[in-house]
Amino acid sequence: QVQLQESGPGLVKPPETLSLTCTVSGGSIVTSNFYWGWIRQPAGKGLEWIATLHYTESAQYNPSLKSRVTISVDTSKNQFSLNVRSVTAADTAVYFCARLADGSWYSHIDSWGQGMLVTVSS
Amino acid sequence: EVVLTQSPDFQSVTPKERVTITCRASQYISNSLHWYQQKPGQSPKLLIKYASQPFSGAPSRFSGSGSGTHFTLTINSLEAEDAATYYCHQSSILPLTFGGGTKVEIK
Numbered sequence: 001q002v003q004l005q006e007s008g009p010g011l012v013k014p015p016e017t018l019s020l021t022c023t024v025s026g027g028s029i030v031t032s033n034f035y036w037g038w039i040r041q042p043a044g045k046g047l048e049w050i051a052t053l054h055y056t057e058s059a060q061y062n063p064s065l066k067s068r069v070t071i072s073v074d075t076s077k078n079q080f081s082l083n084v085r086s087v088t089a090a091d092t093a094v095y096f097c098a099r100l101a102d103g104s105w106y107s108h109i110d111s112w113g114q115g116m117l118v119t120v121s122s
Numbered sequence: 123e124v125v126l127t128q129s130p131d132f133q134s135v136t137p138k139e140r141v142t143i144t145c146r147a148s149q150y151i152s153n154s155l156h157w158y159q160q161k162p163g164q165s166p167k168l169l170i171k172y173a174s175q176p177f178s179g180a181p182s183r184f185s186g187s188g189s190g191t192h193f194t195l196t197i198n199s200l201e202a203e204d205a206a207t208y209y210c211h212q213s214s215i216l217p218l219t220f221g222g223g224t225k226v227e228i229k
Contacts, residue, residue, distance in 0.1 A: 047166070047209060049218040062217045063123075096165055106213045108156040110177070112165035 002027040004097045004113035012091075012120050018084040022097030022113060029078045030055045035100040035107065038071065038082045040093040041115070048093075052105055053080055060105050087120045094118075124148055124212050126221035134227045141197040143224045145210035148191075154214035155193045157186055160223075161206045169208075170195065202228050 008020035022036070029036060037052040051061045051071040059071050065084070073080045084091055095118055099111040125148040135141050145155065153173040158166035168177040170186035173193055183198045197204055205228045210221040 046222050047211075047220040049220070052218075060216055064217075101171075105216060106154065108168060108171045108211065108213055109158075109166075110168055110171075112167075115165050 002099060002111050004099065004111060006095060006097050006113045006116035008116065008118070010117060010119060012087055012118060013122050014088050014120055015086045018082075018087050018091060018118055018120070020082045020095055020097075020116060020118070021079050022081070024078045024080075024099075029073065029080065030075050033101075033103045035103070035105065036073070036080045037098045037100055037109070039096045039098055039109070039112075041096070042090075042093045050082065050084075050095075052100060089120050092118065092120045123217050124151060124215050124219050126210050126212055126219055128208075128210060128221035128224050130224060131222070132225045132227070134229050135200050136229045137202060138199050141200050141204075141226060143195045143197075143208055143210075143226075145188075145193045145195070145221050146191055147193070147212060149215070150190055151212045151214035153189045154212055155186075155188065156211045156213065157184075157195045158209045158211060159204075159206045160209065166209060197226075200226075200228070204228070 003025045012018045038050040053059045053071045068085045070083045094115040096115045097113040098109045100107040101110040127146045157170040160166040169180045169184045174186045207223045207225045
């Protein structure tokens with residue numbers, strides 16, 4: 001059974017870059033059966049899709065964040081990563097990494113990491 | 123982008139009652155609508171995919187219906203462990219979007 005685990009700093013100062021890594025275990029990230037993504041959730045609020053990645057490094061981004069976000073993959077480590085540049089307090093949230101099923105950009109999420117709280121504060 | 127509007131925002135329900143949550147899409151999304159359950163401090167868990175297909179491991183009391191722009195999640199015979207926030211999610215059109223959530227409280 002696949003497991004996803006987020007890691008990275010829990011505190012980031014504005015306007016620095018937020019960097020998170022998701023380590024995938026129990027399955028290879030090198031597959032066309034699944035895509036890999038990031039979703040975030042501010043405290044007490046709903047879910048916001050950030051980006052989705054294929055292991056070939058092609059990606060799709062939420063237009064609302066596209067100018068500040070980069071998603072990448074390291075197949076040798078079975079990991080994928082998220083960078084959010086020029087962060088503000090509005091980027092404070094729990095960040096989830098996730099697996100998208102169906103081998104498509106247009107898919108539901110069948111597995112989630114436990115989530116990582118990232119606070120943006122000076 | 124596709125806006126998903128869930129109703130109600132909050133529901134307080136007695137055990138064994140039936141719960142119905144609605145999700146309306148701002149444009150046609152066929153059956154590309156999925157439902158998740160999220161308990162406090164946990165990540166969401168997939169319950170229903172493609173409007174009506176149960177996901178492996180989801181309790182049978184959860185069911186989904188609908189297509190186009192109107193969708194429903196039904197919990198038959200609510201149990202105490204079903205206290206959670208429920209989200210709908212569409213995958214028909216990028217960007218992927220989620221509903222605002224429906225919090226279900228057990229009386």
